[in-house]
Every structure is written in structure tokens, then in C-alpha cells.
Amino acid sequence: MLDEVLSAFGFRNNNNIMAYGNGLINRTWLVSSEKGDFILQRVNDDVFSDPFIIAGNIESIGAWLEEHRPDAVFPRPLRSITGESLLYLEDKGYYRIYPFIKNSTTTDVVDTTGQAYEAARKFGEFTHILSGFPASRLGETIPDFHNLSLRYRAFREALQKGNPQRIANAAPLIDYLESASDIVSEYERITSDPDFRRRVTHHDTKISNVLFDSQWKGLCVIDLDTVMPGYFISDVGDMLRTYLSPVTEEESDLSKVMVRHTYFEAIVEGYLEEMRDELTPREKDAFVYAGEFMMYMQSLRFLTDHLNDDIYYGSRYEGHNYIRASNQATLLQRFREQSPLLKAIADKAGTRVIFSPQPGD
Numbered sequence: 001m002l003d004e005v006l007s008a009f010g011f012r013n014n015n016n017i018m019a020y021g022n023g024l025i026n027r028t029w030l031v032s033s034e035k036g037d038f039i040l041q042r043v044n045d046d047v048f049s050d051p052f053i054i055a056g057n058i059e060s061i062g063a064w065l066e067e068h069r070p071d072a073v074f075p076r077p078l079r080s081i082t083g084e085s086l087l088y089l090e091d092k093g094y095y096r097i098y099p100f101i102k103n104s105t106t107t108d109v110v111d112t113t114g115q116a117y118e119a120a121r122k123f124g125e126f127t128h129i130l131s132g133f134p135a136s137r138l139g140e141t142i143p144d145f146h147n148l149s150l151r152y153r154a155f156r157e158a159l160q161k162g163n164p165q166r167i168a169n170a171a172p173l174i175d176y177l178e179s180a181s182d183i184v185s186e187y188e189r190i191t192s193d194p195d196f197r198r199r200v201t202h203h204d205t206k207i208s209n210v211l212f213d214s215q216w217k218g219l220c221v222i223d224l225d226t227v228m229p230g231y232f233i234s235d236v237g238d239m240l241r242t243y244l245s246p247v248t249e250e251e252s253d254l255s256k257v258m259v260r261h262t263y264f265e266a267i268v269e270g271y272l273e274e275m276r277d278e279l280t281p282r283e284k285d286a287f288v289y290a291g292e293f294m295m296y297m298q299s300l301r302f303l304t305d306h307l308n309d310d311i312y313y314g315s316r317y318e319g320h321n322y323i324r325a326s327n328q329a330t331l332l333q334r335f336r337e338q339s340p341l342l343k344a345i346a347d348k349a350g351t352r353v354i355f356s357p358q359p360g361d
Helices: 002-008 051-068 111-129 148-161 166-171 171-179 182-189 231-245 261-275 287-307 321-338 339-347
Strands: 016-019 027-033 036-043 087-089 093-099 197-201 211-212 218-223 228-230
Touching: 002 027, 002 036, 002 228, 016 339, 111 197, 111 231, 111 261, 148 182, 148 228, 148 287, 166 171, 166 287, 171 287, 171 321, 182 287, 197 231, 228 231, 231 261, 231 287, 231 321, 261 339, 287 321, 287 339, 321 339
Parallel strands: none
Antiparallel strands: 016 027, 027 036, 036 093, 087 093, 197 228, 211 218
């Protein structure tokens, strides 16, 4: 089947194909061919209901950058023999191929403040260089993806219609999340505030979506499926959610969940390196809130799925999504406890602290 896909893009049959990466949504392969190395992906149309919206977004951004910022590193998919950047095969799915960027590397774990700084800088740069691109031209690949009001309503509905036993057992966590609903109120104020601008936003800023060179300097951001109009709190918030703690959302030992202040500083400094002149004063004042926003929303989403018997994320073991929700709620609680210190760090950002990207530093 993959040979049929490759043939449609002009590849011959003598290709070496192997599974590549740890992505949870799309399936990815590394293709070594006489033309060189390439990344082949099957787009998950259970998550992305219309993959052609993704293709259109990438094409629009790529064409704009080619005209206005030809120096920008922006991987674009190959064209098929018939001129398509996204190939659909009946009953087999949606496929695309990207050139493999040589001498690049990725990581699934943030090991140093330098890596956090570089990743934040590259995500900031992505939004910055597209400041002249009309974000309204982009389609929503996942409608309401970071709509916290909608996520909170779904959570409240799960409390009425979800699994009664799970609801009873999760009472302390439910109480905590309900007590933190001021985060939803602030989100609603932000979305009605003209000082918060909708820009071209990545929406999935985990560290594995940045390519680095051999010295761990950022090259570019990748995995553009969730690029849509959005608020800066989505990108900064997701970095804070996934970089600050030394353990992931899968960790069940909640004593290991913590907030690393130096990583917070690295994220703020890196993002502002590119976005300082783009953000309004009101936006700059919301760096700490950005973390609360994403930690709270992800805890809500995990717990909602747990109460609904794991119909969205699935579950590898009993209580899996409850553990994830508890992990994120714990991170939120510790983050909020330290918010005065974090706010002070954000307020003095711009001192150009040097963060070495080298592992071990």
C-alpha cells in the first residue's frame, strides 16, 4: 500500500521504509530512496475531519513566506505526479511526503533550559515572521481546539451524564477543578479583549515539534496540522505545561510533579526574543495565566474523558485518564502556589539571560 502512495509521488519501488518517531496522531515513516530521505505521513482523519484544510493552510503559509520571507526555514510537502500536496486514496486514507531535513534532530524530553529557550524562540519566531499574514485566511483544522469555555461545559455535562461510580470516586479532583473555574472567567475576558490579538498560532508546542541542529540550536518548527488563528496563550501555555515539570502527564507519582523556575524563565525569554514587539502590554502581563490556562484545560479534558468512560483518549489501564487529570491538576496547583515568583520573573524578562542549549548544561 505504501508503495502505491510513493508511486503516486513519482518514487520507484526500490525504497527502504521504516516507522519513524513517536507521534500519537499521524502515522509516520522514514523513506530512504534514490532521491534522498523523506518523511511519509498518513494524516489521521479521525482527529482531523478534513485534512484538506491542513493542506490548504500549509500551502497558503508556504506561498506567503516564499514571497515575503524566502529566508525562513519552512518544510513544504512534495507534489504528487498530479500536482497534489495531499494525496487521498479511497479506503486507504490521506498521505503526504516531506523532504527530510538533513543534520537535524528532535527530542521528546526537555533536558536543559537551553532547549526550552530555543524551542520558545522558534515558536515565537514562527508567529512573528507571519505577523503580516492574515490569520483569518487559515481554516480551523480542529474547531474549538483550545476553547476553554467549551471544555468546561463538556466537563459539567460529564458530571451530569457520566459514569456515576467514577464521578463519586473523583470527588476531590472535581471539587478542585470547580474551585479553579476563575480560569474560565479570565479566558472569557481575554477573548473579548481587543488587546489580545488572534495571530497565526501553532497550538501544539511540545518540544518534539522543533527541529534542532547538532549543537541544539533551533532550526524550525514542524507538525503544522494544528496551525490556526489563535491567542499567544495557547503556544506559551502549552510550553509551560509540557516543559516546566521534569515528568510528563503520564507520571502517577505526583510527588515528582514540580515547577522548575529556570525553565519558566527560559520559555519567557526565548518567546519574547521574537515576540517582544508584537505583544501588547496586556498580553505580556498574561504569561503566568497562559500556564494556568493550558494546565487547567488539559486536566479538564482528561477528567472529562475519564468520567465518560475513556471515549476520546482511550486508556491503557484502569484509571489512566484519571491519573493524567490528577497529574495536570497537581501541576496547576503548584504553579498557582508559585505565581507571585513566576510573575516577578516574567516582569523582568528581557535581561537576555544566556541559556546554553547543550545537554548536560
